[in-house]
Amino acid sequence: MQNQRWHNAIPSLLTLLLVLAWLLPGLVGHDPWKGDESRSIGFVDSLLSGAPAAIPTLAGEPLPVHPPLFTWVAASAAQGLSGWLSVHDATRLTAGMFVLLALIFTGLTSRLLYSSEHGRLAVLVLIGSVGLLVRAHEAIPQSALLAGFAMAGFGFALNLRRPFIGAVLAGTGIGMAFMSVGALEALALLLTALLLPVMAPAWRRRVNLAAALVMVVSALPWLLIWPWMLYQQAPGVFAEWWHVDTLGRFAPSIAHAGRGTLYYLTFLPWFSWPAWPLALWALWKARRHGLTEPGIALPLLMFLSLLALLSLTNDPREVHGLPLLLPLALLAAGSTYTLRRGAANALYWFAMMTFLVVIAAAWVYWSAFDVGIPARLAAHMHKIQPGYAGEFRPLMVALALAYCFAWLTLLLLLKRTPQRPLIAWAAGITLTWGLAASLFMYPVNARMSYHSMITSMEPALPSRGCVASQNLNEAMRAMLDYWIDLRTLPVGSASQSHCPALLVQYDENSPPELHADWREVWEGNRPGNRSERFALYRRVRTKH
Numbered sequence: 001m002q003n004q005r006w007h008n009a010i011p012s013l014l015t016l017l018l019v020l021a022w023l024l025p026g027l028v029g030h031d032p033w034k035g036d037e038s039r040s041i042g043f044v045d046s047l048l049s050g051a052p053a054a055i056p057t058l059a060g061e062p063l064p065v066h067p068p069l070f071t072w073v074a075a076s077a078a079q080g081l082s083g084w085l086s087v088h089d090a091t092r093l094t095a096g097m098f099v100l101l102a103l104i105f106t107g108l109t110s111r112l113l114y115s116s117e118h119g120r121l122a123v124l125v126l127i128g129s130v131g132l133l134v135r136a137h138e139a140i141p142q143s144a145l146l147a148g149f150a151m152a153g154f155g156f157a158l159n160l161r162r163p164f165i166g167a168v169l170a171g172t173g174i175g176m177a178f179m180s181v182g183a184l185e186a187l188a189l190l191l192t193a194l195l196l197p198v199m200a201p202a203w204r205r206r207v208n209l210a211a212a213l214v215m216v217v218s219a220l221p222w223l224l225i226w227p228w229m230l231y232q233q234a235p236g237v238f239a240e241w242w243h244v245d246t247l248g249r250f251a252p253s254i255a256h257a258g259r260g261t262l263y264y265l266t267f268l269p270w271f272s273w274p275a276w277p278l279a280l281w282a283l284w285k286a287r288r289h290g291l292t293e294p295g296i297a298l299p300l301l302m303f304l305s306l307l308a309l310l311s312l313t314n315d316p317r318e319v320h321g322l323p324l325l326l327p328l329a330l331l332a333a334g335s336t337y338t339l340r341r342g343a344a345n346a347l348y349w350f351a352m353m354t355f356l357v358v359i360a361a362a363w364v365y366w367s368a369f370d371v372g373i374p375a376r377l378a379a380h381m382h383k384i385q386p387g388y389a390g391e392f393r394p395l396m397v398a399l400a401l402a403y404c405f406a407w408l409t410l411l412l413l414l415k416r417t418p419q420r421p422l423i424a425w426a427a428g429i430t431l432t433w434g435l436a437a438s439l440f441m442y443p444v445n446a447r448m449s450y451h452s453m454i455t456s457m458e459p460a461l462p463s464r465g466c467v468a469s470q471n472l473n474e475a476m477r478a479m480l481d482y483w484i485d486l487r488t489l490p491v492g493s494a495s496q497s498h499c500p501a502l503l504v505q506y507d508e509n510s511p512p513e514l515h516a517d518w519r520e521v522w523e524g525n526r527p528g529n530r531s532e533r534f535a536l537y538r539r540v541r542t543k544h
Contacts, residue, residue, distance in 0.1 A: 015120040019103060021403075022127045022430040025437035026137040027096045028089040031449035032482070034475050034526065036319065037138045038450065041088045042478020043071045044078060044139075048087065054229040055237055058474060059481040059488070062234060064241035067226055069179035070094070070141035087482075088139065095143040099136045102143075103127070105150035106326055110333045112157040113295040121422060122333035125278070128426035129325045131271030131318065133433055141180050142322050148176030149302075149323040152189045153330070155215070156196065156298055163207045167214035174215070175222020177323075183246050184313065185323065186223070188306040192298075195305065200297035249313045263316035264307055264324065271318060272325055274347060274425055278332035278339070285338055295334045299327035337418045347421035352411060355428035358435070359404055366400075366439040385528045388446050396438045403434035447528045450479040458484055460522035460536050461501060468499040471506065476534070502537040516540070 032041045042058045047068075051057035056064045056071065077097075078090040085093070103123050110122035126132065135142065152173025158166030170193065178186035193215065196203040231238040268276060279299075286296045306323055310316070368377040370390040382388065410427050414420050436444075446452065461467065461484075469477070469488035480486040488503055489496035504512045508530050518537035525533045 011117075012120060015123060018427060018430055019100070019123065019127060021406075022426075022433060023096055023099060023136065025399075025434055026441065027092045028085060030441055030445040031451045032088045032479060033138070033445075033448035034450065034532075036140045036475075037092075038475035038478050038482075039065075040070065040074075040139045040141060041091050042474070042482060043068070044074045044091050045087055045478070045482045047071055047075045048078060052233060054226065055234050059477040062237045062240075063474065064230070064237050065245055066141050066181055067179045069176065070098075070144045073098075073144070074139065091139040092137070095139045096137070098143040098147040102146035102150040102326070105147070105154040106329060109150070109154045109157045109298075110330055112154070112161070113298065113330065114334050117419075118333045118336070121336050121419060122329045124419075124422045124426040125275050125329040125332045126325060128422065128429045129271070129275055129329070130273050130429070131267075132322065132325055133429060135319060135322060137433075140319065142319055144180035145177055145185055146322055146326065148173045148178075148180055149185070149189065149326055151176060152192075153298065153302060153326060156193065156302075157294065159208065159211055160202055160294060163205075163211035164214050167211040168218045171215040171218025171220075172222070174219045178219075179222050179226060181320075182249070184249060184309050185306070186219075188309050188323075189302075191305040191309070192301045195301050196297065199301060200292050200294060202294050202297075249315060262311075264310055264321050267318055267321070268324065271321065272328050274422075275325065275328040275332040278335045279328045281339060281343075282331045282335035285335065296331070299330035299334075303327040303331075336422060339418060339421075344418060344421050348424050351421065351424040351428050355407065355431055358428070358432050359407075362400070362435040362439055369440070369443055385443050385447055387452075387527045388443050391442075393442075396441075400435050400438040403431050403438070407431040447526060450476060450526060451483055453524050453526055453534070454480060454483050456524055457522050457534070457536055460538075461486070462538065465501070466496065466499040467501045467503055468496040470502065470504045470512070472503060473505060473532075476505065500539050502539075504535050504537065506533055506535070507531055508533055 032038045039058065043056055043063075046057040046059065047053060051060075053068070053072065055062050056066065056068050074091040074094040077094045078085075078087045081090045081093070103126060106126055107119040107123045111119035150173070152170045155166045155168070155170025155173055158169060160166070170189075174186050174189045174193075177189055193212065197208060227238065227242075230241065282296065283291075283300070286293065290296055291300070303324060310320055310324075313320075364374075364377070365381065367373050368381045369385075369388070370392055372378045372390060378390075382390075407427055407430075411424065414423060467486060467488045468491055470491045472488060472490070477488060480488065489499060491502075502514070502518055504514070506512045512535060514537060517540050519540050520535055521538045522536040523533070524535075
């Protein structure tokens with residue numbers, strides 16, 4: 001009996017090992033990268049530097065683009081790990097923790113909707129999703145959103161067996177979704193809860209009415225406490241958050257006219273591969289009598305509710321579509337054992353051939369970057385990434401070789417089962433990230449980090465007085481505050497008119513045109529990036 005239990009536990013242990021091999025590399029050991037990650041780390045650093053907990057603050061200025069759940073948790077982690085990790089590494093580990101929670105709840109939901117074997121299949125589909133690969137390793141609040149969405153889905157599924165426990169988890173997940181990114185995502189989950197009894201008879205029991213009340217009560221503290229604190233402490237910031245970053249997401253936009261409706265459907269084919277064809281197969285199999293079954297109705301409503309609301313927004317971005325991967329993974333897991341042998345074999349061989357090409361390309365490009373062979377490719381790569389000094393790093397090379405060896409060994413040991421294509425693909429995606437994190441982390445970090453550029457600019461800054469800024473993006477403002485404690489004053493603010501220095505961001509095709517009173521003392525950009533340029537000017541003292 002004990003041997004049988006151990007034998008049954010082996011697939012789950014191997015899945016856990018694969019998840020950790022996919023998730024852990026890249027969470028620590030590099031600078032904050034441009035874009036959303038730099039901004040998120042800026043919020044955490046501001047909170048640790050004394051900013052009010054209820055007011056999202058970036059480089060000394062209130063910026064309520066998202067509720068602060070991720071910032072709060074990451075700041076607590078950074079404090080607890082301050083003796084071992086930097087703030088940005090601790091923040092990224094926090095994101096990884098939320099992603100791990102999302103994987104756990106997705107697996108549990110799949111077990112409830114289908115069977116125990118389907119739990120790990122949903123996890124394999126999720127870590128195999130192309131769109132999640134990079135985002136799962138970034139310090140962004142959408143990682144907490146994924147955890148909230150997955151918890152809510154598990155609560156909806158558990159409602160069929162333990163209504164009140166499921167209701168508490170669903171309400172908590174809705175609240176986490178709201179406190180992570182905003183009202184739209186929480187509204188999508190509430191819409192799912194309302195539509196489930198309409199579509200699926202399994203949720204039409206009398207006990208579900210009482211459970212719905214428990215769900216609302218569980219969600220209310222998440223939905224009300226922080227907005228009330230923000231309103232009490234900063235009514236103007238609350239109004240900005242509500243009208244601009246909440247209701248404003250639905251405002252009509254000429255620039256994006258018609259784009260929101262189609263955007264998410266146009267990027268999902270690559271973003272959610274290989275989940276979407278498997279999910280479509282599940283819907284096709286259920287088209288006659290199975291659409292109202294829990295295993296179809298729940299993920300389908302979660303997907304359609306969020307897609308419908310996202311399509312009405314004026315700020316379509318792929319990062320907003322991350323929660324769409326969760327219901328697609330559930331549908332895909334449910335279809336695995338009904339997939340025809342020819343289709344399963346095609347996916348398996350496609351995975352094997354794709355990642356063999358990935359292995360070959362990775363080693364060739366690594367050799368060009370760090371060894372200088374072949375010379376022509378090396379010259380081209382260093383033209384793309386100027387200033388990067390290649391170096392042979394034995395530990396990183398050994399790690400990359402271990403990933404390659406493990407993937408090839410897994411392929412040789414895999415038996416021909418319905419699970420084989422998903423395992424091969426998820427392992428290939430894990431291999432891809434392992435190679436990227438071991439062989440290319442240093443050149444990518446040089447390109448994506450503001451640190452070296454800020455360091456080169458620092459000697460040109462005035463020793464006294466403020467620094468004004470013009471067109472400076474939020475990520476750069478956050479990193480100036482993070483790396484050198486510099487908080488610039490935007491042009492147009494009341495206190496910047498007497499600043500002796502001005503930092504300007506511009507595009508290389510549109511150089512700044514300033515008054516003759518300003519003299520350029522520094523110009524730079526992130527290595528290899530020419531579209532995003534920066535120039536520092538000092539005010540020329542004129543004689544009277």
